[in-house]
Amino acid sequence: MLRIFHDTKYEFIKHWKLAAGLTAAFIAAGLVTFGITGGVNYSIEFTGGTLMQVQFKQAPDVSIVRGTLDQAGITGTEIQQYGGPLEYTIRAREEKQVEAQASGAEGISKQIQAALDQKFGAGNVSIVRTEAVGPKVGAELRSGAAMAML
Secondary structure, eight states: OOOSSSSOOOOTGGGHHHHHHHHHHHHHHHHHHHHHHTSOOOOHHHHOEEEEEEEESSOOOHHHHHHHHHHTTOOSOEEEEOSSTTEEEEEEOOHHHHHHHHTTOOOHHHHHHHHHHHHHOTTSEEEEEEEEEOHHHHHHHHHHHHHHHO
8 A cells, every 4th residue: 555654643632732722822813803803894795785786888987986976975885896897886885774775765776876877977877786685684694694603
């Protein structure tokens, strides 16, 4: 029989204290990092909010898109290029908007679409998809994820 390592005898039990100490150190470092960074950065699925994927006819400057949404009163959005240079995702998560969306009021997606149409012209921005998650569903997902980790 072919053996790469001959007479391998590792004494794992002999070094259990070192292994336990290293494990405790890594856990402590993780908890300290968790405390310094302010906790978990939940996505829209866990907090509630709206995600829109939009496609422009001409590549826009992201700062102009962000400024347009800020002027429309939609602050704190996350805008990322998605796929090619013409597609972007816009994540909006404002507490007032999430609560209004949960109560059945018109969502923030219509406001985003109206603001972009006004700035870039109707027909120059198309909505590829829109996803909305209410705060109750987000809270249920958050608690379910926490239970799964335990």
